[in-house]
Amino acid sequence: MDELLKSAFELEIIEMLTPKIRTVLKETNRSNRRDLEQELILMILSKINKKDFDQKPPSFFQLMEEELQNNTL
Numbered sequence: 301m302d303e304l305l306k307s308a309f310e311l312e313i314i315e316m317l318t319p320k321i322r323t324v325l326k327e328t329n330r331s332n333r334r335d336l337e338q339e340l341i342l343m344i345l346s347k348i349n350k351k352d353f354d355q356k357p358p359s360f361f362q363l364m365e366e367e368l369q370n371n372t373l
Contacts, residue, residue: 310345317344 321340325333
């Protein structure tokens with residue numbers, strides 16, 4: 301089940317980014333666009349797989365404490 305959710309997440313990301321990728325690739329040579337698009341998608345998926353999305357975001361108070369520590373240095 302975990303793999304199914306991961307695949308669905310990756311597919312959703314690809315679908316969201318594909319229009320932007322294609323827009324940017326219009327500035328490249330037409331014969332290279334499909335290869336570059338695939339390469340960019342592979343790079344994006346690679347980065348997604350390395351990222352840990354299970355971490356909880358910090359709370360407001362954790363952010364404030366961190367900001368205060370950074371400002372006092």
